[in-house]
Amino acid sequence: xxxxxxxxxxxxxxxxxxxxxxxxxxxxxxxxxxxxxxxxxxxxxxxxxxxxxxxxxxxxxxxxxxxxxxxxxxxxxxxxxxxxxxxxxxxxxxxxxxxxxxxxxxxxxxxxxxxxxxxxxxxxxxxxxxxxxxxxxxxxxxxxxxxxxxxxxxxxxxxxxxxxxxxxxxxxxxxxxxxxxxxxxxxxxxxxxxxxxxxxxxxxxxxxxxxxxxxxxxxxxxxxxxxxxxxxxxxxxxx
Amino acid sequence: xxxxxxxxxxxxxxxxxxxxxxxxxxxxxxxxxxxxxxxxxxxxxxxxxxxxxxxxxxxxxxxxxxxxxxxxxxxxxxxxxxxxxxxxxxxxxxxxxxxxxxxxxxxxxxxxxxxxxxxxxxxxxxxxxxxxxxxxxxxxxxxxxxxxxxxxxxxxxxxxxxxxxxxxxxxxxxxxxxxxxxxxxxxxxxxxxxxxxxxxxxxxxxxxxxxxxxxxxxxxxxxxxxxxxxxxxxxxxxxxxxxxxxxxxxxxxxxxxxxxxxxxxxxxxxxxxxxxxxxxxxxxxxxxxxxxxxxxxxxxxxxxxxxxxxxxxxxxxxxxxxxxxxxxxxxxxxxxxxxxxxxxxxxxxxxxxxxxxxxxxxxxxxxxxxxxxxxxxxxxxxxxxxxxxxxxxxxxxxxxxxxxxxxxxxxxxxxxxxxxxxxxxxxxxxxxxxxxxxxxxxxxxxxxxxxxxxxxxxxxxxxxxxxxxxxxxxxxxxxxxxxxxxxxxxxxxxxxxxxxxxxxxxxxxxxxxxxxxxxxxxxxxxxxxxxxxxxxxxxxxxxxxxxxxxxxxxxxxxxxxxxxxxxxxxxxxxxxxxxxxxxxxxxxxxxxxxxxxxx
Amino acid sequence: xxxxxxxxxxxxxxxxxxxxxxxxxxxxxxxxxxxxxxxxxxxxxxxxxxxxxxxxxxxxxxxxxxxxxxxxxxxxxxxxxxxxxxxxxxxxxxxxxxxxxxxxxxxxxxx
Numbered sequence: 001x002x003x004x005x006x007x008x009x010x011x012x013x014x015x016x017x018x019x020x021x022x023x024x025x026x027x028x029x030x031x032x033x034x035x036x037x038x039x040x041x042x043x044x045x046x047x048x049x050x051x052x053x054x055x056x057x058x059x060x061x062x063x064x065x066x067x068x069x070x071x072x073x074x075x076x077x078x079x080x081x082x083x084x085x086x087x088x089x090x091x092x093x094x095x096x097x098x099x100x101x102x103x104x105x106x107x108x109x110x111x112x113x114x115x116x117x118x119x120x121x122x123x124x125x126x127x128x129x130x131x132x133x134x135x136x137x138x139x140x141x142x143x144x145x146x147x148x149x150x151x152x153x154x155x156x157x158x159x160x161x162x163x164x165x166x167x168x169x170x171x172x173x174x175x176x177x178x179x180x181x182x183x184x185x186x187x188x189x190x191x192x193x194x195x196x197x198x199x200x201x202x203x204x205x206x207x208x209x210x211x212x213x214x215x216x217x218x219x220x221x222x223x224x225x226x227x228x229x230x231x232x233x234x235x236x237x238x239x
Numbered sequence: 240x241x242x243x244x245x246x247x248x249x250x251x252x253x254x255x256x257x258x259x260x261x262x263x264x265x266x267x268x269x270x271x272x273x274x275x276x277x278x279x280x281x282x283x284x285x286x287x288x289x290x291x292x293x294x295x296x297x298x299x300x301x302x303x304x305x306x307x308x309x310x311x312x313x314x315x316x317x318x319x320x321x322x323x324x325x326x327x328x329x330x331x332x333x334x335x336x337x338x339x340x341x342x343x344x345x346x347x348x349x350x351x352x353x354x355x356x357x358x359x360x361x362x363x364x365x366x367x368x369x370x371x372x373x374x375x376x377x378x379x380x381x382x383x384x385x386x387x388x389x390x391x392x393x394x395x396x397x398x399x400x401x402x403x404x405x406x407x408x409x410x411x412x413x414x415x416x417x418x419x420x421x422x423x424x425x426x427x428x429x430x431x432x433x434x435x436x437x438x439x440x441x442x443x444x445x446x447x448x449x450x451x452x453x454x455x456x457x458x459x460x461x462x463x464x465x466x467x468x469x470x471x472x473x474x475x476x477x478x479x480x481x482x483x484x485x486x487x488x489x490x491x492x493x494x495x496x497x498x499x500x501x502x503x504x505x506x507x508x509x510x511x512x513x514x515x516x517x518x519x520x521x522x523x524x525x526x527x528x529x530x531x532x533x534x535x536x537x538x539x540x541x542x543x544x545x546x547x548x549x550x551x552x553x554x555x556x557x558x559x560x561x562x563x564x565x566x567x568x569x570x571x572x573x574x575x576x577x578x579x580x581x582x583x584x585x586x587x588x589x590x591x592x593x594x595x596x597x598x599x600x601x602x603x604x605x606x607x608x609x610x611x612x613x614x615x616x617x618x619x620x621x622x623x624x625x626x627x628x629x630x631x632x633x634x635x636x637x638x639x640x641x642x643x644x645x646x647x648x649x650x651x652x653x654x655x656x657x658x659x660x661x662x663x664x665x666x667x668x669x670x671x672x673x674x675x676x677x678x679x680x681x682x683x684x685x686x687x688x689x690x691x692x693x694x695x696x697x698x699x700x701x702x703x704x705x706x707x708x709x710x711x712x713x714x715x716x717x718x719x720x721x722x723x724x725x726x727x728x729x730x731x732x733x734x735x736x737x738x739x740x741x742x743x744x745x746x747x748x749x750x751x752x753x754x755x756x757x758x759x760x761x762x763x764x765x766x767x768x769x770x771x772x773x774x775x776x777x778x779x780x781x782x783x784x785x786x787x788x789x790x791x792x793x794x795x796x797x798x799x800x801x802x803x804x805x806x807x808x809x810x811x812x813x814x815x816x817x818x819x820x821x822x823x824x825x826x827x828x829x830x831x832x833x834x835x836x837x838x
Numbered sequence: 839x840x841x842x843x844x845x846x847x848x849x850x851x852x853x854x855x856x857x858x859x860x861x862x863x864x865x866x867x868x869x870x871x872x873x874x875x876x877x878x879x880x881x882x883x884x885x886x887x888x889x890x891x892x893x894x895x896x897x898x899x900x901x902x903x904x905x906x907x908x909x910x911x912x913x914x915x916x917x918x919x920x921x922x923x924x925x926x927x928x929x930x931x932x933x934x935x936x937x938x939x940x941x942x943x944x945x946x947x948x949x
Binding site: 025042119222224225228235237 | 854860863867868871875877878879888891892898899903905915916920922927928930
């Protein structure tokens, strides 16, 4: 079944629709954008044990009846597993990662599934199955929102544990990198929601519905593959 | 098609002002770019003259030191981002669709958006002078001077202004990449494209790939200044060298973004006025691609004095020397193009020939810096100032003037005066050499770049005065150009379709071209298509001049969307409520844009 | 100029996988993610861990780009544009990291 997209729109020497070509070149640009952000993260990650970093993450050793203390401690007060209190007394600490990998694995799964629902929405749009397109678009939007919910939860959790933008280089580069990724997800949600809303008009998405959903899908999948990279680099590769 | 509910009625062509504000015609957008950029060029020139006035004599006191810092910073920013880049964009806009035989760019409204966002960014950056002081850290804004501790609100204008300008350049670059790849006339294969089109394509890809790196660096600087991070501040564990890396990863491709359009122009002018096809076309294309590619592998030569370590210094010194090879190929090809040709010495040709000489001087001093020990002597001295001005004034600006004289008849239907043109050329040529050549001597004699003033007896007095006089002569040369334009625009339109006997497709249509560019889409049978047609007794297809050719209608939305982007940017500089108000403007504009009928 | 046609061998027919295959691919990617988690958290692979993780996420990356984004079925030009940009981004990233590491080693060696 031939789709309408090849017969509408401008003259094209290469046979590729102008808008699709623009989207792919733009995604190439985005590679450099996230490449620079990830580089910053990795450069500072290599730096983190070095002296200029003034805080390291640790959880206090939990004993019976003792209060659980979690947070970032001045590095010059930590010797091996011992933290020197301001009054000169000692307390044992246990170093731990701030990252909650099981939680993030769930959100990774959610975003991966949103790619599947997205591609099903594209399939529906390209084959004239408009109800299927709308259902899968809605599913993709919801999965995107759930992912963003996880991210808000994670940011708030880190904040409550004392990791903020200014805590250290990990905090700064982590929040800026994942924050920009989250912004991209949010923009994707807006694009898909606009398409879904527009599809309820009497004219629907017009004769190029398959094309519009496909181009939006390219952006959405790209945001997903950026997360594949981020998940591996931040969460899976150990310090 | 009926107006879609919720969108504005399409603008009508009534009223000169509104027709320009809502235009999506690539030629009009080219004119808007050209006029705005030339005004910024004059502003940047005045900034330079003030700097030269301050440095003309030892212990000068023409301007105070704070303003001096702002002037040399804004001179660079204005010339790079608001003059040379958009003057290149003016030629891209006006000429590319004509040269590839298309009726417009791939995305006419996006094209208008690029221009309006550029204007917004230019206004943000320039307005800083009157709103608490301009940026004063030098155009590359090294940390930690660019941090909140050492610099004032000018740096916020720098960050926001460059972010806005980056958005404009990205939109334009995406548009031109798609246009060149997809909108070529039948028969115009990639290896038949004029070199100017090739250089534009390479510039577009350099912008697309380099700008995001600058964006990241600027955002991190913004966070350092506004949200207490320490990406570049050693006091908080950050690394100032990281800024330098990110900046120059963008900054070195940027150098080629500035010079490649001029190389493209020269590659059009020389064959036309030598009446000879360009020598070594394929080598020219591959040299351009090689420069674009190698431009990514040399950025750390800006940082030889930061303690890169031995291996990186060797690597970047080598790659920098290698990039001289494709540049040399271009120079020899230009010379060979003229060799044995029947040369006409028009003003455009004067500028192009002098481009070769002046660019070679700048190129050779550039290769000198490729050697780290030499660079360590020259870093941050006037030798660097001499080098970069030979490339950017002797190269980019001279190339752009060549293009102005060459394409003026096509753009307006009128010839610029050749007599005034020669005056313009000689004054600029003498002026720029007097200004910039002695800076080599000053640099070797130890005069630091960006210095506010200097004492007597250092041996710098004579050449500084000499350079300042040269700058005045250069300014008079530019003034002659303005007079030339003013006089020309009152002359009748006497230029025919192809007054210079050019070989490329823009000369196949009338001067100035009709709104739809070509009555019939041209056919390309070879490189230099019009010469091929002439030599083989062929002609381009004739269109019916009365046939209605549908062109995209004008639109309000690019202007509104650019206004929204401006509000988004002005928020952090004034009150965040402006940003909050900008968001609905942007959403409204995007919805209106998407729903607006374009057929 | 005909639309599509001879330039793009796959452009004319409806291309891509079937919905069933898309779901299958989604499940396969989930399995790979679980394997990654296992490699990272539950099994000690030592020095092999990072290469294994890079290969597994590269497989996921390529699968999404090739099939979910249809790049496998598109004209080669799009592949060249995207892969070229990605390789450039990766190259710049590796060069930057190498520069920062060299910085440290040179300092240690007193160069």
